[in-house]
Amino acid sequence: MERIRILVVEDDLEKRSAITDALSDMEYLQLTGKAASAAEALKIMEEADPDVMIIGALIPGEGYSLAEQISASFSQIAMIMVEEELKEETMRKAIFAGAKDVLVYPFSPAQLVDSIYRSHQLEKKRQVIRQEKTPALREKNRRGQIFTVFSTKGGVGKTFVSTNLAVSLAKSTAEKVVLVDLDLEFGNTALALNIVPRYTIADVVNEIHNLDQELMENYLIPHRSGIRVLAANAQPQMTDFINAGQIEQIIKVLQAGFDYVVIDMPARFHDLVDPAFRQSDLLMLVTTQEVSTLRNIKSCLTFLDSLNFPQHKIKLILNKAETRSEIKFKDVQAALQQDLYSTVPAEYRLVSSSLNKGIPIVQLYPRARVSRSFQKLTHHILGNGQEKERTGFLKRLCK
Numbered sequence: 001m002e003r004i005r006i007l008v009v010e011d012d013l014e015k016r017s018a019i020t021d022a023l024s025d026m027e028y029l030q031l032t033g034k035a036a037s038a039a040e041a042l043k044i045m046e047e048a049d050p051d052v053m054i055i056g057a058l059i060p061g062e063g064y065s066l067a068e069q070i071s072a073s074f075s076q077i078a079m080i081m082v083e084e085e086l087k088e089e090t091m092r093k094a095i096f097a098g099a100k101d102v103l104v105y106p107f108s109p110a111q112l113v114d115s116i117y118r119s120h121q122l123e124k125k126r127q128v129i130r131q132e133k134t135p136a137l138r139e140k141n142r143r144g145q146i147f148t149v150f151s152t153k154g155g156v157g158k159t160f161v162s163t164n165l166a167v168s169l170a171k172s173t174a175e176k177v178v179l180v181d182l183d184l185e186f187g188n189t190a191l192a193l194n195i196v197p198r199y200t201i202a203d204v205v206n207e208i209h210n211l212d213q214e215l216m217e218n219y220l221i222p223h224r225s226g227i228r229v230l231a232a233n234a235q236p237q238m239t240d241f242i243n244a245g246q247i248e249q250i251i252k253v254l255q256a257g258f259d260y261v262v263i264d265m266p267a268r269f270h271d272l273v274d275p276a277f278r279q280s281d282l283l284m285l286v287t288t289q290e291v292s293t294l295r296n297i298k299s300c301l302t303f304l305d306s307l308n309f310p311q312h313k314i315k316l317i318l319n320k321a322e323t324r325s326e327i328k329f330k331d332v333q334a335a336l337q338q339d340l341y342s343t344v345p346a347e348y349r350l351v352s353s354s355l356n357k358g359i360p361i362v363q364l365y366p367r368a369r370v371s372r373s374f375q376k377l378t379h380h381i382l383g384n385g386q387e388k389e390r391t392g393f394l395k396r397l398c399k
């Protein structure tokens, strides 16, 4: 039996010792982290990788708001709240925050251990039910949608948009999402997700003649957000070693096994990644408000047009958007003669913190403006984009 990993978040030393002492002799329980505040807990989440969190309601940063953040970002973790007294209001708070149980201090070691086992079991059952919800038939006839995130300009945020879009899709639906790094030479998707890739697309290419969904599954790296990742092994000579036919086959196999295939692209057109364009349902074209980027994207649109790429599939994403920029959103639309499908605000401090931690911003700061823009983008995509991004006077009119 695998040990249940536990993270304890409590600043009161007496309470914390009561909890950790009770866990110390239990063969199937493993204390993987201790924190004294909500902020500290979030910092060590990845490392502690808990199945169960025991959270003091009175910790700095407030236990219930930590619990809310955890259920939004790490829904597979069972949470137990530790309270001073049991009141109806406390119970309601715990339920709304997504906790599985509430313990009133002081409690006995046996009560604590019992609560941990039960909460863990309940969470496991919930996960099984969630998986079983997908009928076998749908599994068989699955044809996932392909969202290709592209720009001919480097550094505009393709990797940032594709990783957060993939995680946001997984959070908003109970469906299967795979993120593919097709930036074969310089891809850094794995880094953005703090993954050390055991396998990469090169391993898949080596097996291309036997490739089916089952084999593919072995090469995908699970991320704790629930998505799977097909990593690039980012070497300049990679493009000599792979051909477009292989990329096409890889995308087809992924499409058969997943509901959504999100592809992070290199910053240029290349024959190799041509199948990603041809097979995509939506082409998310990322731009920023800079003149040089707009010029570049304008040429990119002209080139796509010359290839007869279907115009209706092109969705313009304005990343690092700033309302105070000299170039306004309506200027971007006018320059590119295309409506904005989505705007993702510039938030340098939070984005850099998310990159440094290797946790996608939609998981790390789910309530931040930039994360909400991804939720909106996701709903837009899932709702087939009925709701257009409103800009300029239209936006003011509709406020």
Ligand SMILES: Nc1ncnc2c1ncn2[C@@H]1O[C@H](COP(=O)(O)OP(=O)(O)OP(=O)(O)O)[C@@H](O)[C@H]1O
Residues within 6 Å of the ligand: 151, 153, 154, 155, 156, 157, 158, 159, 160, 161, 183, 266, 267, 319, 320, 321, 344, 345, 346, 347, 348, 351, 352, 355, 370
């Ligand atoms: N909305 C945003 N707000 C602030 N910074 C951002 C935002 N989006 C991306 N960045 C930053 O911009 C930089 C480039 O982002 P990213 O690597 O995603 O771009 P890219 O288009 O994939 O680049 P490349 O062409 O090299 O693959 C990163 O340092 C990232 O932190």
Ligand SMILES: [Mg+2]
Residues within 6 Å of the ligand: 158, 159, 160, 183, 187, 188, 264
């Ligand atoms: Mg990139």
